[in-house]
Amino acid sequence: MGFHGIAKAVCRALTVRQDGPSLYDVCDPLLLKYQGGDPHLGKFYRTALGNPALRPLLRRTGLPALKDAERLTRLRAALTAARDDAAPDWTAIGTPVAELMDDIDVRHPQPPAAKVTARAPAMADIDRAIRVCGAHLLRSFARNGFIPTYAAFNLLGDADISGREMLMALTGLNARGYKNSTLLFALARIFIAHSPARALINPPWRGIAEPMWEPVQIRHRSAYYDAFFTEALLGFVETGLASSDQAGAARRAISDMVEFCLKTSAEEVPSHDGSTVNVITALAPGPHPRFSRFFAQIKQDLGFGIYVPDCDTTACAFSAATQAGADDPILDQPLVDFYRGYQVRAGANEPRVTVPLNDHIDYEGGVVTWIDNLNGDRPYGNDLDPTLNLDILEVSFRNLKRWKIIETPQRLQTVHRIIAFQRRLVESGAFKNPRSHIYYLPELYSAYFGRCYAAFVALPLAAQRIIDPGNVFALIRARVLGYVKDELIAHEMNPFDAALALMALAHLNAEIATFTPALHCIVQNLGEGGRRGPYKAYEWNKMKTPTRILVGGPEVTSAFALMSLALARRRMAHS
The missing domain is CATH 1.50.10.20 (Glycosyltransferase)
Structure with a gap:
């Protein structure tokens, strides 16, 4: 992507009309500052997703699906459980996130046919x-x-990781920190996929x-x-x-x-x-x-x-x-x-x-x-x-x-x-x-x-x-x-x-x-x-x-x- 393409993508991300709660509307009240619970979840959020480079690009990207008050409440409850529970139920925590991943639309590259080359290099x-x-x-x-x-x-994530595979990771990984990062990266993918910043990322x-x-x-x-x-x-x-x-x-x-x-x-x-x-x-x-x-x-x-x-x-x-x-x-x-x-x-x-x-x-x-x-x-x-x-x-x-x-x-x-x-x-x-x-x-x-x-x-x-x-x-x-x-x-x-x-x-x-x-x-x-x-x-x-x-x-x-x-x-x- 050339300079003009980058500039246009940044401009669109900074000026897009917000339609629904943003990543930061969802997470800031829960993860920006808190006492007790798992300190790593908040540290990861602030370092990886709430940092000064990414926040401006995503702060105006909202999810229309989260205008549904019940879905928003379920998502926030899941994040709260990931933060506070001593032994989290990761399937229950990951399910509201998995449901939002259905329309991410990340695909493997499909290159066009190559031009025929007749002679090998010297x-x-x-x-x-x-x-x-x-x-x-x-x-x-x-x-x-x-x-x-x-x-x-690559914050948009892998084409082979849908909600189903994300739940596999949450339940199959052992380290809580790795589960935390998987959960929050999965959530960020959803907002990036719906943002003009997608073309930049x-x-x-x-x-x-x-x-x-x-x-x-x-x-x-x-x-x-x-x-x-x-x-x-x-x-x-x-x-x-x-x-x-x-x-x-x-x-x-x-x-x-x-x-x-x-x-x-x-x-x-x-x-x-x-x-x-x-x-x-x-x-x-x-x-x-x-x-x-x-x-x-x-x-x-x-x-x-x-x-x-x-x-x-x-x-x-x-x-x-x-x-x-x-x-x-x-x-x-x-x-x-x-x-x-x-x-x-x-x-x-x-x-x-x-x-x-x-x-x-x-x-x-x-x-x-x-x-x-x-x-x-x-x-x-x-x-x-x-x-x-x-x-x-x-x-x-x-x-x-x-x-x-x-x-x-x-x-x-x-x-x-x-x-x-x-x-x-x-x-x-x-x-x-x-x-x-x-x-x-x-x-x-x-x-x-x-x-x-x-x-x-x-x-x-x-x-x-x-x-x-x-x-x-x-x-x-x-x-x-x-x-x-x-x-x-x-x-x-x-x-x-x-x-x-x-x-x-x-x-x-x-x-x-x-x-x-x-x-x-x-x-x-x-x-x-x-x-x-x-x-x-x-x-x-x-x-x-x-x-x-x-x-x-x-x-x-x-x-x-x-x-x-x-x-x-x-x-x-x-x-």
């Missing part, structure tokens, strides 16, 4: 883009002492992955991100396009990031068999996440004070360290044994998924996201993401011998059940549905399946047959390639979409001719990031609750562009 242009992206990552590491990633809020964009609004981005560091930056720099060195100085800097950065993953971010947790296991936490204790003091306080005020380890960060960190040739004893732990304790068995431990936002898919055999810490904290309840389960398979294939997976029937069974979970997901076509994915998009699932597939086909044929006797990987490969070729690259993309498409195509040994649309998009948009980097920041992953929180950054786009171009370049060189 290899010199591909090489230049790789060098620029690699230099960007190294420059960022040298300047910051790490490669940062950013988080940003959620402008349209090109492609699938959402660009991140630049004015408010929270810089931070996590082992999950370091793992993928490690893979990107390994890919840069392997291309041979890095200078000798750059190659040395890349190796030093890789060493630092692997140490951050395996040592700084390691956390001991209980396993299902009574032992303890070292896993990798989503956010290491301060000051390691590198939040600014301002955002560290806001994070606390918003109720995001407790972070627990997760299965995905652990898998990706172990995988990156393995690829980098690390020999830390932590890698000798057979993670697949630990994951078995978090694997869903239909009818037995299905309640492990307490926030089933994607309950249209069959969870049997899948591994859930969050890991209980030694204190038993589980602030986010638990959910199940298909892409995470690809990462578990990928790290298992890379450590097949080290963990004796084939020689240990129980470990092999765990892998077989995850593969069966993926087969049902893909056969049903659900992998293409954004609602199936908790933290990612279908295009990222496709890229990560390519990454998993590459680790699988690198195994000896005898091992492949034992792991996949039913040729499930061939089936999934065909379906994912069909989606990427017939849907993703057939429509307008942004550079991040294109990088994910290209990763999938290259890893899955698609015809080189199919690379052209993605290659053109990545090469032609080089420089779109201006002073911040070669490319803009786009959605890499997200939290759907408490609202749509996007994670990505210019460095993330550079990393994925670099990895995808390096893969394509290798295929093209051997064609």
Whole structure:
């Protein structure tokens, strides 16, 4: 959105005729100042919704539905109960809010058909883009002492979260602060959806992955991100396009990031068999996440004070360290044994998924996201993401011998059940549905399946047959390639979409001719990031609750562009 568009949206929001009670008419008397009750609800309201930036934009937006005195009374009673009750009935509290969410009308993007591109870019242009992206990552590491990633809020929320899913979150999340934030963000979404400020808060964009609004981005560091930056720099060195100085800097950065993953971010947790296991936490204790003091306080005020380890960060960190040739004893732990304790068995431990936002898919055999810490904290309840389960398979294939997976029937069974979970997901076509994915998009699932597939086909044929006797990987490969070729690259993309498409195509040994649309998009948009980097920041992953929180950054786009171009370049060189 250009300057004139922004100015018009702001003007309309400031001058719109109010029709019904506003967010602040509803909440100020209850949450602005009060004694007793839960102090966090009021603190969250003042910080996130009643702040001086948002209040002017929404103060004249009223809801006609709340001119009904009975509905307004029920809503205020619900907020009062959330504030005052020692043990709130979250279903009763959330119901009046859920009823108002029916007409929010938030939809997933539907890009138009792409123009046909006949010829691929010259290899010199591909090489230049790789060098620029690699230099960007190294420059960022040298300047910051790490490669940062950013988080940003989209207050209009996620298209997959309606009133039904919001109630799931309220009842399935454990931390009261997280429930508070989910409730109030859901309420704010309703007013934003009816405000002229909607066009400012959620402008349209090109492609699938959402660009991140630049004015408010929270810089931070996590082992999950370091793992993928490690893979990107390994890919840069392997291309041979890095200078000798750059190659040395890349190796030093890789060493630092692997140490951050395996040592700084390691956390001991209980396993299902009574032992303890070292896993990798989503956010290491301060000051390691590198939040600014301002955002560290806001994070606390918003109720995001407790972070627990997760299965995905652990898998990706172990995988990156393995690829980098690390020999830390932590890698000798057979993670697949630990994951078995978090694997869903239909009818037995299905309640492990307490926030089933994607309950249209069959969870049997899948591994859930969050890991209980030694204190038993589980602030986010638990959910199940298909892409995470690809990462578990990928790290298992890379450590097949080290963990004796084939020689240990129980470990092999765990892998077989995850593969069966993926087969049902893909056969049903659900992998293409954004609602199936908790933290990612279908295009990222496709890229990560390519990454998993590459680790699988690198195994000896005898091992492949034992792991996949039913040729499930061939089936999934065909379906994912069909989606990427017939849907993703057939429509307008942004550079991040294109990088994910290209990763999938290259890893899955698609015809080189199919690379052209993605290659053109990545090469032609080089420089779109201006002073911040070669490319803009786009959605890499997200939290759907408490609202749509996007994670990505210019460095993330550079990393994925670099990895995808390096893969394509290798295929093209051997064609």
